[in-house]
Amino acid sequence: MEHTDLLVDWSRAQFALTALYHWLFVPLTLGLTFIVAIMETIYVKTGDEKWKTTTKFWMGLLAINFAIGLATGIIMEFEFGTNWSNYSWIVGDIFGAPLAIEGLMAFFMESTFFAVMFFGWDKVSKKMHLTSTWLVALGSNLSALWILVANGWMQHPVGMHFNPDTARNEMQDFWEVFLNPNAVSKFLHTVSSGYVLASLFVLGISAWFLLKKRDTQFARRSIIVASSFGLIASMYLITTGDESAHQVALNQPMKLAAMEGLYDGEKRAGIVAFGVLDASKTIGDTKDPFYFSFEIPGALSFLGYHNLNAFVPGIDDLIYGNKEHGIMSVGEKMQKGKIAVGALTAYKNYKKAGDLTKASRALKTFEANEQYMGYGYLKKPTDAVPSVALSFYSFHTMVGLGSWFLLLFLISLYYSMINEMHKKKWLLYLALFTIPFGYVAQEAGWIVAEAGRQPWAIQDLLPVGMAASNVASTSVMITFWLFAILFTGLLIAEVKIMLKQIKIGPEGH
Amino acid sequence: MDLLTLQEYWWFLVSVIGALFVFMTFVQGGQTLLYRLGRTEDERDLLINSLGRKWELTFTMLVMFGGALFAAFPLFYAVSFGGAYYVWMAILFCFIIQAVAYEYRKKPDNLYGEKFYETLLYINGSLGIFLIGVALGTLFTGGNFVVNSSHLSHWTMQSYGLEALLNPFNVAFGLMLVFLSRMQAGLYFLNSLDAPTVVARIKKVVTVNFVMFLVLFLFVLGMILFSDGLVYDSATGVVSVQSMKFLHSFLDMPLLLVLLLVGVVSLLWGVFIALVKNSEKAIWFTGFGTIVTVTIVMLILGLDNSVYYPSLADMQSSLTIENSSGSHYTLSVMAVVSVLVPVVAGYIFFVWRSMDKTKLTIDEVKSDAHHY
Numbered sequence: 035m036e037h038t039d040l041l042v043d044w045s046r047a048q049f050a051l052t053a054l055y056h057w058l059f060v061p062l063t064l065g066l067t068f069i070v071a072i073m074e075t076i077y078v079k080t081g082d083e084k085w086k087t088t089t090k091f092w093m094g095l096l097a098i099n100f101a102i103g104l105a106t107g108i109i110m111e112f113e114f115g116t117n118w119s120n121y122s123w124i125v126g127d128i129f130g131a132p133l134a135i136e137g138l139m140a141f142f143m144e145s146t147f148f149a150v151m152f153f154g155w156d157k158v159s160k161k162m163h164l165t166s167t168w169l170v171a172l173g174s175n176l177s178a179l180w181i182l183v184a185n186g187w188m189q190h191p192v193g194m195h196f197n198p199d200t201a202r203n204e205m206q207d208f209w210e211v212f213l214n215p216n217a218v219s220k221f222l223h224t225v226s227s228g229y230v231l232a233s234l235f236v237l238g239i240s241a242w243f244l245l246k247k248r249d250t251q252f253a254r255r256s257i258i259v260a261s262s263f264g265l266i267a268s269m270y271l272i273t274t275g276d277e278s279a280h281q282v283a284l285n286q287p288m289k290l291a292a293m294e295g296l297y298d299g300e301k302r303a304g305i306v307a308f309g310v311l312d313a314s315k316t317i318g319d320t321k322d323p324f325y326f327s328f329e330i331p332g333a334l335s336f337l338g339y340h341n342l343n344a345f346v347p348g349i350d351d352l353i354y355g356n357k358e359h360g361i362m363s364v365g366e367k368m369q370k371g372k373i374a375v376g377a378l379t380a381y382k383n384y385k386k387a388g389d390l391t392k393a394s395r396a397l398k399t400f401e402a403n404e405q406y407m408g409y410g411y412l413k414k415p416t417d418a419v420p421s422v423a424l425s426f427y428s429f430h431t432m433v434g435l436g437s438w439f440l441l442l443f444l445i446s447l448y449y450s451m452i453n454e455m456h457k458k459k460w461l462l463y464l465a466l467f468t469i470p471f472g473y474v475a476q477e478a479g480w481i482v483a484e485a486g487r488q489p490w491a492i493q494d495l496l497p498v499g500m501a502a503s504n505v506a507s508t509s510v511m512i513t514f515w516l517f518a519i520l521f522t523g524l525l526i527a528e529v530k531i532m533l534k535q536i537k538i539g540p541e542g543h
Numbered sequence: 544m545d546l547l548t549l550q551e552y553w554w555f556l557v558s559v560i561g562a563l564f565v566f567m568t569f570v571q572g573g574q575t576l577l578y579r580l581g582r583t584e585d586e587r588d589l590l591i592n593s594l595g596r597k598w599e600l601t602f603t604m605l606v607m608f609g610g611a612l613f614a615a616f617p618l619f620y621a622v623s624f625g626g627a628y629y630v631w632m633a634i635l636f637c638f639i640i641q642a643v644a645y646e647y648r649k650k651p652d653n654l655y656g657e658k659f660y661e662t663l664l665y666i667n668g669s670l671g672i673f674l675i676g677v678a679l680g681t682l683f684t685g686g687n688f689v690v691n692s693s694h695l696s697h698w699t700m701q702s703y704g705l706e707a708l709l710n711p712f713n714v715a716f717g718l719m720l721v722f723l724s725r726m727q728a729g730l731y732f733l734n735s736l737d738a739p740t741v742v743a744r745i746k747k748v749v750t751v752n753f754v755m756f757l758v759l760f761l762f763v764l765g766m767i768l769f770s771d772g773l774v775y776d777s778a779t780g781v782v783s784v785q786s787m788k789f790l791h792s793f794l795d796m797p798l799l800l801v802l803l804l805v806g807v808v809s810l811l812w813g814v815f816i817a818l819v820k821n822s823e824k825a826i827w828f829t830g831f832g833t834i835v836t837v838t839i840v841m842l843i844l845g846l847d848n849s850v851y852y853p854s855l856a857d858m859q860s861s862l863t864i865e866n867s868s869g870s871h872y873t874l875s876v877m878a879v880v881s882v883l884v885p886v887v888a889g890y891i892f893f894v895w896r897s898m899d900k901t902k903l904t905i906d907e908v909k910s911d912a913h914h915y
Contacts, residue, residue: 094913097646104602105642109635111609112624116632119625120695126617127869134614135880137607142887145599146894152913153596158897166894197870201693204870382692503625504697513632520636524643527654534652 041507042499045117048514052109053484054477055521059103061476064178064225065232065267066096067171071164072259078164088252091540092236095532097152102528106521117510121491121501128194128205129184132212136180143173178228179221186217188492189483190285196404198381198397203495216281220483223274226267227479230439233264234465234472237446239536241465244456252540257455261447268440275436276337282486283338286493287347288418289486292425294334295323296348299356303346305333306430311423317353317416349422353415364415371410374403408495417497420488428478428485435475442468549874550864553615554845555838556881560608561679562837565720566830567601568675569731570594572724572752574641574668577661580732580744585905587661588649588915592908593735594728595645595915596898600891605638614877618867619852622696623678626688627704630678637671645915672724676717681707682844683716683767685853690860699856712766719759726752727833730817730826737902746818753814767840768793773850775863782850782861792847799839799846806835 070092077085111133115122122129150158150166158166187193193210194203205211237260243253282290290296295311296303309327335344345359355363377400384393412418446465449455455462487493491501544552573594581587613620624631640663647653648660687699687706700706707713729749736742772788775781785791793800810832817825844851845864852862868874908914 090912097913098650101643101646104599105639108602108606108638108642111606111613112631112635115609115613115620115624116628116635117625119621122613122617122621122625123694123696126613126620127873130610130614130617130620130869131873131877131880134607134610134877137603137610138880138883138887141603141606142600142891145603146891148599149596149898150894153911154898156911157900162897200870201695205873205876208872208876386692503621503628504695505625505628505703506701509628509703513628516632516636520639527647528643530652530654531647531650534650538651 037499037502037504038507039499041505041510042502044507044510044514045502046498048117048510048517049113050484051514052106052113052517052521054480055517055525056103056106056110057476057480058473058525059099059106060178061224061228061231062099062235063096063103063174064228065230065263066092066099066235067167067174068229069232069236069259069263070096071167071171072263073256074164074167076259078160084251085255087540088255091252092256093151094535098528098532098535100148102524105524109517117503117505118491118501119503121496124202124496124501125191125194125492127202128187128191128211131205131208132180132184132187136177136184140173140177140180143169144177147173175225178225182221182224183212183214183217185483186214186220187211188490189220189487190214190216190281191492191495196407198378198400201378201382203492216285219274219277219281223271223278224479226271226274227476229267230264230271230436231472231476233260233267233443234439234468236260237264237443238466238469241462242536243539245459245462245466249539249541250456254450254456257446257450261443261450264439265443265447268436268443271436272440275433279337280340283346286487288349288352289420289425290334290338291347291349291352292420292422292486293429293482294346295422295426296334296346297323297350299346299348299351299359301335301343301345302332303334303338303344304329304331305337306426309426309430311426313423317349317419323422349419353418364409364412364418367406367409368412368415370403370406371408371412373410374400374407375410377403378407405494408490408492408497408500411497411500412489417489420486425482425486428481432475432478432482435471435478439468439472439475544875544878546868546871546874547865549871549878550615550868551846552878553611553868553874554851554864555842556884557608557611557615558838558841558845559834560604560611561841562834564601564604564608565723565837566727566833567597567604568672568720568724569727569826569830570598570601571641571668571672572721572726572728573731574664575721575725576728576748577664579748580729580741582740585909586738586741589736589738589741589903589905589908590732591645591648591664591915592911593732593903598641598645602638602642615869615874616862616864616867617869618690618694618696619862621694622688622690622862622867623681623686623852626696626698627678627681627686627707628698629702630674630704630707634671634674634678637667637674641667641671649915668724669721672721673717676720677707677713678704679720680710680713680716682841682851683770683772683853684710684712685855685861687856688854688860689857690854690862696860712763715759715762715766719756719763722752722756722759723833726756726814727826727829730813730829733817733823734826735899735902737904749814749817753818767843773853773858773861774848775850775861775865777848777865780863780866782858782863784858788849789843792843792849795847796843799843802835803839806832806837806839808832810836 070089073089077089147166147169151170154163192214193207194205197204236256240253240256243249306327306329310325312325315321315323332342334346336342338346347361351361353364355361377396381393381396381400384396449458489497491498577587577590581590644660644663648657688696690696726749729745733745768790769787771784771786773782774785774788809828813825813829816822850861850863854860
């Protein structure tokens with residue numbers, strides 16, 4: 035069943051909107067739960083009440099963030115059904131499992147121990163309270179694990195087979211789905227990005243206290259924890275980012291090409307450190323894709339394939355094919371895909387009519403072309419290309435900012451170790467103003483991952499156009515605007531409340 | 544385990560999770576009683592804080608209900624959520640607004656004021672629960688969907704699910720859940736608050752809501768037992784109409800009938816001891832009764848060749864546990880995962896006990912630095 039482009043666009047827009055909003059809050063929760071757990075551990079070990087005050091202050095901010103994270107989160111799960119119902123059937127047999135496990139394993143842990151963390155200070159023992167805080171951190175990170183197993187599977191579907199009788203993909207090997215290298219690297223990269231964001235948040239706000247010359251002891255304690263945790267997390271983030279790029283190169287070459295604005299594939303391909311894309315560039319022409327660019331030679335080959343001399347296919351190679359490097363053109367894949375789609379229909383019809391010989395012949399034809407089935411639903415070869423500008427700029431923004439964060443943590447840790455952080459006003463301002471960029475980097479990362487894999491809902495298997503629900507596009511448009519208004523209204527309230535709580539400071543908690 | 548056993552097992556789990564959710568909606572019921580039970584600001588703060596320690600569990604239970612349906616019966620997930628679009632979206636909006644309300648209500652600089660967040664809680668507790676009841680009602684009355692041979696579905700009405708509001712059974716089901724949640728909230732407060740002025744107002748609330756609930760419950764139960772239902776042939780999958788389908792199912796499975804009676808009696812006993820014997824422990828009986836009753840009512844939909852989601856547009860598109868489930872492999876994997884259920888239930892129980900050792904008082908709420 036083909037959907038109108040308008041419906042698919044609105045469905046995508048709504049999913050993007052709700053996910054981008056949700057993602058404003060999740061990374062902070064992922065990291066801040068660990069940071070408060072570390073602080074509370076220091077409190078329990080040392081018995082120093084000041085650490086308790088510090089813990090409680092950051093916990094208060096966590097609660098404000100957590101609430102809106104839940105509010106924007108509940109919709110994500112149900113949207114697979116409401117807006118992507120064909121998707122829910124076609125891959126639900128694999129995709130539903132990690133979501134259900136997420137609920138059972140992670141959400142209950144978070145919500146149960148969250149109540150102890152906030153209301154249990156005088157009700158349970160110190161040790162049980164500390165355990166609860168750690169369990170909230172563990173729970174939120176477990177939740178990230180399962181949703182990223184699901185997402186990793188969409189980027190690199192493994193462990194399943196297509197059942198022609200039910201017309202859906204069915205799980206064959208749970209462990210293959212769970213240990214999917216794409217899912218593993220995605221999980222590690224994403225949670226470490228959350229640790230980095232939370233560290234930036236704590237560092238920046240503490241810097242504000244130092245600039246205001248109030249609660250300085252508290253601020254210095256917080257900076258030590260944030261900059262050391264942030265530094266370790268940043269180094270880890272870069273390592274896992276490298277692995278993520280490697281996974282993209284192996285399984286989603288088109289995404290990699292779009293991320294780098296690479297049209298003509300080459301050996302020793304470079305990474306564009308800075309560049310401005312020429313908007314008039316089209317696929318297949320001979321124009322330089324950049325107005326200007328500064329390139330690091332060989333870096334992309336190395337990043338993608340861990341080999342300086344590796345060939346990195348460009349968008350043109352992937353669209354038109356490249357015999358030398360054994361790349362099939364999208365046109366050819368579409369032909370094979372259409373054969374698969376036709377054979378599947380024929381198989382069903384013959385089976386219904388009771389002609390088993392013809393049915394089995396049709397099934398053979400289908401199986402021979404099955405891996406290209408998704409391409410059979412594309413309208414033209416260039417549909418297989420994601421937005422290059424969106425992928426390129428988000429990727430480079432993310433990487434650039436990530437590098438800056440590492441440097442910031444390094445400098446901050448150094449100055450706080452020699453006890454001079456509070457004297458370096460420029461550094462304190464830098465730390466404060468970096469907070470919003472932490473969020474920019476988060477959203478950019480999400481855009482690279484999700485917009486970069488278009489047009490696929492499931493890589494090579496299911497284009498978004500096939501995945502959407504059969505509802506009127508006006509219905510989705512209405513809910514889109516309702517979400518936009520509601521989430522924006524809640525975000526403004528959240529930011530106001532958060533700023534007020536920061537101003538009140540640790541002693542008010 | 545063979546496929547049918549797994550499908551039945553998963554339908555049972557979905558029923559239990561649904562039933563636990565319905566029990567936990569005492570949180571929502573309580574949200575609608577803020578001004579009815581709390582005359583002063585301190586009293587309302589007490590009520591909010593008592594519910595505030597539990598609301599996330601209810602919220603999570605709803606998410607879990609969705610997750611379990613997705614993993615075990617993906618076709619239902621696709622057909623109903625993608626079809627009855629407006630109803631599910633309205634339900635979700637009612638829960639989105641709940642999630643921020645507790646935390647933001649009392650915070651300084653919260654932009655919209657305390658009353659605004661209390662209104663959000665009221666909408667969640669009334670409209671949210673009513674619509675969930677309507678949606679559950681359609682499991683009996685059906686939806687306007689067609690499933691094609693590739694198992695892809697579409698809704699045949701442009702009202703995308705809102706037409707369910709025109710069916711008196713669905714409406715009664717929704718209202719029944721609202722009154723049940725309010726009644727249970729009263730019983731929950733009896734058990735967990737130490738505030739004589741508030742407690743003094745509870746009995747009347749419980750009585751009124753109980754009477755309303757009972758009338759609706761008898762109507763709903765009567766309709767379930769004596770209306771026509773759909774049944775499918777397990778060999779061919781062909782769906783047909785059977786008169787008094789669920790009465791037959793109960794007679795075929797007398798154990799379920801006995802359990803239903805146990806559930807109802809326990810529910811009534813709880814109300815009785817609360818109203819007549821001034822017992823504070825009533826919620827345990829009523830809660831247990833709710834869980835058992837709802838489990839059985841849900842369970843009967845999936846067993847004995849019943850159709851659990853009839854299609855009003857094309858009878859043969861109707862959903863059964865056999866034609867809508869995940870694969871044998873996935874259901875097996877998830878059955879293994881379900882061994883975690885008792886573990887989760889265990890720690891929830893343990894935490895609940897240690898947090899609720901003593902009843903909540905206004906003084907405690909005031910002295911706690913972090914309160915809602």
